[in-house]
Amino acid sequence: QKAMHVARCAGAHVVYGPGGAASWIGMENLAELMRLADFVLMSRSELRGMTGRDEPEAxxxxxxxxxxxxxxxTLGEHGAACYTHRPGQGANAGDALGPDSSGGAIWAPAFDxxxxxxxxxxxxxxxxxxSSLVEGKPIAECLTRGNACAAIAxxxxxxxxxxxxxxxxxxFLAVHGNE
Incomplete structure (x- = not known):
């Protein structure tokens, strides 16, 4: 928590990935940490384990x-999506989402x-x-570049x-573009 507060005071985006601990620690125990973050990164299975919802969007x-x-x-072969309140709401995430956050969700497909x-x-x-977020790129591009790194990996x-x-x-992006 202290590191998150220090980063926020310095004007940095705070990104938190609870990983596999999400399912056994639980939503209530991680709630404060997740609210301190601008972005919480989770896989489809981590979301299911933490929330009990089968669909990642839910x-x-x-x-x-x-x-x-x-x-x-992160949605595996289905790409990745960012879900938020409407643009302008929330902490720094609203600012980072910018004009490409139609309806509070942005999706980028996976690369084939x-x-x-x-x-x-x-x-x-x-x-x-x-790294794309730090460079100030729009969230849609951050998702695409994240998907590209995953595709390479x-x-x-x-x-x-x-x-x-x-x-x-x-x-990779020069060859595959935004498939």
């Missing part, structure tokens, strides 16, 4: 209703690649999403070796 919307400013859900090993795909997504064996460099990401 789980994300439940968290938003309970005060989480924005939930970024052959999966070799999905280990580390979520971490790769987070690296692309967060699943095309290789191993988690660490598969994290793309900026050059690899730019080369």
């Amino acid at each position: 789980g994300a919307r439940l968290l938003v209703e309970r005060g989480v400013p924005a939930v970024v859900a 690649v052959d999966a070799v090993d999905t280990t580390g795909a979520g971490d790769a997504f987070a690296s692309g999403f967060i 699943i095309g290789q064996v191993g988690a660490r070796e598969a994290l793309p460099s900026r050059e690899e990401l730019e080369a």
Whole structure:
């Protein structure tokens, strides 16, 4: 919590990914941390485990209703989505979402690649999403770049070796665009 407060006071975006702990720690125990974050990153299975909702959108919307400013859900072969209150509501997330947040949800499709090993795909997504957020890119582009990093990662064996460099990401996007 202290680190989140320090980051917020410094004007930084706060991104929190509870990971697998989300299902066994539970929504109520993580509620304060999630409300302190501008963006909470969760996979489809983490959302299901935490909220009990089968559909990721329903789980994300439940968290938003309970005060989480924005939930970024990774959806595997279906891409990724960011769910929030309407633009301008919430903490810094409203500012970051900008004009591309129609109706409080933004979706970016996955890239069509052959999966070799999905280990580390979520971490790769987070690296692309967060680095793009830091660069001030619109959320739709942050999602796309996160998806691109995940697509690169699943095309290789191993988690660490598969994290793309900026050059690899730019080369991938030059070839695949916004599929």
